[in-house]
Amino acid sequence: MWRKASVAALLALAVGYLYHGCPELPEQLLHYISPASSHSSPQSQHRLEQVISNAWDSLITLPTRQWTRVAVGVNACVDVVVSGVGLLQALALDPGSGLDHEVLHSKEDLREAFVHFMERGAAAERFFSDKEVFRRIARAAAEYPGAKLYVGGNAALIGQKLATYPALMVLLCGPVGPKLHEMLDEQIVVPPGSLQETDEYHLILEYKAGEQWGSTRAPQANRFIFSHDVSNGEMSSLETFVASLEEFQPDLVVLSGLHMMEGQGRQLWEERLKEAVAAISDIGKDIPIHLELASMTDRDYMNSIMQEVMPIVSSIGLNEQELLFLSQAGGGPHAHLATWKGVPDVGQVSDILLWILERHGRSDPSSEADLTRVHFHTLAYHVLATVDGYWANQVAAVTAGARVASSQACGTRTVDATKVELKAPLRFHSSHSEARVALSLDPAAPVTVWRRGNVTFHMTPVLVCKQPLRTVGLGDAISAEGLVYSELKSQQPF
Known part of the structure; x- marks a missing residue:
């Protein structure tokens, strides 16, 4: 468990970081990082996140006229969600430099596009043109340990x-x-x-904040989506x-x-x-x-x-x-x-x-x-x-x-x-x-x-x-x- 003083110090540092180094904080924030806050229990400390969350709850009210x-x-499709790095490794692909592709034509295009967006921590979605190659990748994704199916x-x-x-x-x-x-x-x-006889599948390659593959490190958690989805x-x-x-x-x-x-x-x-x-x-x-x-x-x-x-x-x-x-x-x-x-x-x-x-x-x-x-x-x-x-x-x-x-x-x-x-x-x-x-x-x-x-x-x-x-x-x-x-x-x- 963090010590009380440490919590206050870390919060002050976090606020300073969020403010991008500017020496003057907005006046309404000073209260939440005052030294006095270190004297209270962790449960009662003024944490910015808790204050914001509580304020949200008081502001969120349904409209007078609601949709019925x-x-x-x-x-619509079925999403197969897997670890992006894990699946690409299972496909025997090696890490390397990234490159965006408007349309994916091969496993190598997939690897390059995934790396391109992973190093930026950005979400993206691409079409995979080769139906048979996509089916093989989809099969590998569905069989990958920990793969999950979602709406x-x-x-x-x-x-x-x-x-x-x-x-x-x-x-x-x-x-x-x-x-x-x-x-x-x-x-x-x-x-x-x-209603149709077969489902359309989309592959969702996820990565976590700080996850690394070769020289690529994700600055934040996100995902890369691709499919061969004609419907x-x-x-x-x-x-x-x-x-x-x-x-x-x-x-x-x-x-x-x-x-x-x-x-x-x-x-x-x-x-x-x-x-x-x-x-x-x-x-x-x-x-x-x-x-x-x-x-x-x-x-x-x-x-x-x-x-x-x-x-x-x-x-x-x-x-x-x-x-x-x-x-x-x-x-x-x-x-x-x-x-x-x-x-x-x-x-x-x-x-x-x-x-x-x-x-x-x-x-x-x-x-x-x-x-x-x-x-x-x-x-x-x-x-x-x-x-x-x-x-x-x-x-x-x-x-x-x-x-x-x-x-x-x-x-x-x-x-x-x-x-x-x-x-x-x-x-x-x-x-x-x-x-x-x-x-x-x-x-x-x-x-x-x-x-x-x-x-x-x-x-x-x-x-x-x-x-x-x-x-x-x-x-x-x-x-x-x-x-x-x-x-x-x-x-x-x-």
Whole structure:
């Protein structure tokens, strides 16, 4: 057991480190690292993580008008989760230098791409083009000691999370094989047209913070996903999904899986994306649509999604990689950045979020776009950006998303302050490039709010799990939880 003085000293060091060496701490943080705290018991000490967790619990309240029927589609599969380094070693692959590949064609491509992202601690997803080689790798993964099978695919994972709320009826549409159907929550309704004879499998290669393979050392825990998935890759369930909405009568639609088409080649995705836009446009204008994005590498494809899909959805969810790539593809703010260095700068993130809502959303009153909400999540913090007048209860929504990230990563029902740590910046700015406001984190009121024009930003830190049990599906759980606590206002301002 740590000595009391040691706890206080370590906490002070941690706060100093998190503040990136700046000699002045935000005033509201001084209380939590005062020398007096060393005189109390470990149970009663003021720990930043416990204060934030308690504050979250008081802020998270369900909206006045809640969703009752949510339709989710269209990517679904079975995830095979294994140790990435362990599986690659079992495939007789040696460590070496990393190199990203937009599409994987061989085991060597897999090794290089895995190393590339492992050394950055970044999540990624790629298509494996060779069906037979993929099957052999999948067989080895399923037989690898400790391999686990889970519900997979953004839509299925979001559906599973939503189904934990008894008052919600959930429709899931996607390629659902017998194994996946067996694993789904019994509260989830699967239309007959979505059932197929065989399952689609995705391989999830996980690595832990500090794990080493050759000269590569992971700065944080994450995963690399790959598959040879034609059903999801062609979004073959999309028309079935849209057709089922008339009978199901949802009050919210959640759409994911567009990223899967990227690996099918330009000719297919150009044609299929047009069909997807037509199908999405058939959904009633009174039904809000949330689009969940995922890892992509083709700038033309991402730009097409921005131009054609984003304006016809109400909300999007994305992480730091997808946010920066979106800006790079569309020539947005900070597009010159090759990658984020460490924790993404809050001001730069704010600039890109505002650009999305101005360029492709309803921030401009004269715009006919439907997009009014962006839920951004990264390891250290989350930001919800919403056009004023459309959404309510967003303080609860952003904190609920952060809370589930902390608890689910650690495999606990609630946040355990001893298993998590604060990695969010303690001081930051509302923008990186224009007239900006200096902001800071208050642990007792851990949602920082600022406005830029008619867009309001809600930011909260994440209590990062020190030893995460599973990182797959965290983004989907975050978006699902944020949506549960979000309320779409009935009165529209424009």
